Amino acid sequence: MPGRARDLPADGLSRAQAAEELERLAAEIAHHDRLYHQQDAPEVSDAEYDALRRRNEAIEARFPDLVRADSPSRRVGAAPAGGFAKVRHRAPMLSLSNAFDAEDIAEFFARVRRFLNLGEAPVELVAEPKIDGLSISLRYERGRFVQGATRGDGTEGEDVTANLRTLGDLPQAIGDGAPDVLEVRGEVYIARDDFLNLNRVQEAAGAKVFANPRNAAAGSLRQIDTQVTAGRPLALFAYALGEVSEAVAETHWGFLERLRGWGFPTNPLAQVCSGVDEVLAFYDDVLARRADLPYDIDGIVYKVSRFDWQERLGFVSRAPRWAIAHKFPAEQAETRLARISIQVGRTGALTPVAELEPVTVGGVVVSRATLHNEDEIARKDIREGDRVVVQRAGDVIPQVVAVVAEKGRRRKPRYDFPEICPVCESTATREPGEAVRRCTGGLICPAQSVERLRHFVSRNAFDIDGLGDKHIRAFFEDGLIESPADLFTLAARDDDAETPLREREGWGPTSAAKLFDAIESRRRIALDRFIYALGIRQVGQATAKLLARNYGTFEAWRAAMTKAADPDSPDYADLVNIDQIGPLVAADLIAFFAEPRNQTILDGLLEQLDIEAAVAPDVSGSPVAGKTVVFTGTLESQSRNEAKARAEALGVKVAGSVSGKTDYVVVGAEAGSKARKAAELGVTTLSEQEWLDLIGRSGQ
C-alpha cells in the first residue's frame, strides 16, 4: 500500500504530509463506498474500512484547517451515491410543466388569465432558452458565495460548493448592495465545442469519453477531486430566485438585470414577450437557430414576469402555475424491433416491452422501450421485426413512436397479446374499461411474488440495503425467502444451512454480515412504511401515510379493515369518509384483509417486527386536537391543501364529507351541499375567519 506516512501517528505528520494523506484517504474511502453501496462488491473488510475512516478523523482532528470539502467525515452517514453531503433546499427547487405545441401554450395563457381574473389585459412573459445542463442552487450570505448544491429531488440535493468555486463564471462575491441571504438558481452546462475538446483530451488520455455535454457536465460537477472539476470547461447561466431575505426586483425581467449587475451570466437570448403570438414567434426563431447556438437547449421556458402575479398564481403540486417549458420535438432514431417481451409487475400487470437493436437516441444507447399496454400495440400496429421510430419521452424514458413502412418487406402477423401469464400460466384478464391486462395468479405467481418482495425491501418501504433485484430473485428461486417474514429469519436459518450465505456465489463473510445487519436494523418500522410495504393495490406512499395517521396503530388499523368488510359497519363509513379514500380504494383494502393468506403473512411479520405507532403531531395547547373538521367552499387566505396541512399539524382529522361525527364544518365562499348537510345534522359551522380565530396563532 502506497503512502508510508500512514504508519506515522497523526501528530507526527508535517502539514504537507497530512494534506497529502487526507486527499488520498478521501479518494480511497470514496472508492470503497462506491464498491460497497453501488456494486455490492467490497474489496476490503469492514475492519480495514473502519481503520481508514479512523485514520482520516485522527488527522483531521490534528489539522482542522485541512479538512477537505469532500472529506469522508463530512458526509452524512454513508451517502449511498458515495460522495457528497446532503443539503436541504430552503426553498424547494421545482420542476416545470411541459407544453409540446401551440395549443398547450394557448391553454397556459388562458389559465393564467383566468386565475388572475385579467380579462383582456396583457400578460408579460419572459422567454428564455431552456439549457440542457444540470440545475444548481447558489447561496450567498452577506454577499459572499457560501454554498452550492445540486437539485437532487428538489427538496434535498448534494453539496458541491468546492467544485462550484472552480467555475470562472460564478461570482465569488456580489458586492455591497446584495441582500443578506440570496439564493440564485441556474444551470451548469458545457458548451458544444468545449465538450468535443474535452472528449478529445479524455480519449487521448485513455479516459472515459462522455456520451453528451449534459452527462459530461454532470460528471464533472460531481467529481470527488476538486482539481478534476477545475480542469473541466463548466459554464453557468443564472435564471431564477430561491430563498431571499428582501425583495430584489418586481419582475422576473428586473431580476435578470440585477443578476447581470451582480456579475452572473444570464442567457443573452432572453426577452420579454406578451401574448401567444410573440411567444410562439420567439420559439420558432430560437428553434431555427438551435443548431448554431454554442450550447444544447431542449426548449424554451416562459415565465410570468410580475412577481406579485407569480405569487398569486402559486403552485400545482411541485410545478409553478406561472411558468411552463415549451419543449422542442424530441430527437428520434430508427431501429429494428427484435421482439416484444412481457413483464409481470407486482400487481400482476402484464407490460409489453420492445427489445430493440441498440440505437443511439439523444446521446444514449437504447435497447429497450416500454410499449405501455395491449391497446398501444394495436393502435400503432407494432409487430416483431418492424423497423420503428424511437424517441426519449421528456428526454428520459424511451418510447416507440411509430412503425416505419418498408416497401416489399413481408411483415410478421399482428402481435397476439398473451391471455395467460407468461410466468405462472394463470389466465390474465382485463377488467372492462381498464387498459391493463393482469395475471390472476396473485399469491401463487412467482413473478408477482418476486416483485412484491422487491417492493417490500425498496427504499420507501423497508429500505433494506444490499438486497438488489438479483439477490431477491436468487433467494426466492432457492426457496430461501418466499414471504416477507422470511427475511427476518434469514440470519437464524443461515447458521444451520447447508450452504450458508457467506459461501454462496458472489457473497463473502463481510457482505453476508452486512446484509444481516441491514435486515436486523429494520425490525422496528414506522406504521406508514409498513403499510406501504405490504403492496396493497392503490395504496402508495401518500395513502399509507394517510391510513397511518388516521388509525394510529397497526392493531387499530387491522381491526378496522377487517370489520369494514361489512359495508353497513361504522368502520366502513369511517374508512370512506377519510379525505382521499373512496369506495374503490376501500374495496382494495378490504379485499387484502379478506384473503386468509395475507392474514397469515401479517401474523408472520408481527412475530418478527416492532411496528411503531404513527407519531401524533405535537398538539399541546391545540384547541382543536382530536376534532374532525370538514372544509368546504373556496377559502380565501390559503388553499384548501394548506388549510388541511395546518389543521392536521394541530391534530385535526380532516374528513371529506359531513357526518354526525363531524365537529366543525368550515365554510368558505360558494359552499354547496356540505354546508346544507351540516345544518341538517346540527353540526357547528364556522366561517373561514372564525376557524382562524379558533386555531389562533398556532395555525400560522
Place this chain on the structure above:
DNA sequence: CAGCCTCGAGTTCT
C-alpha cells in the same frame, strides 16, 4: 357529470 388535481404503477439508463 365534467374538469381539475393527486396518486399509483410501470419503465430506462447511468
Place this chain on the structure above:
DNA sequence: CTCGAGGCTG
C-alpha cells in the same frame, strides 16, 4: 417521466 384512474369540487 408518463399514463391512467380515483377522488373531489362545483
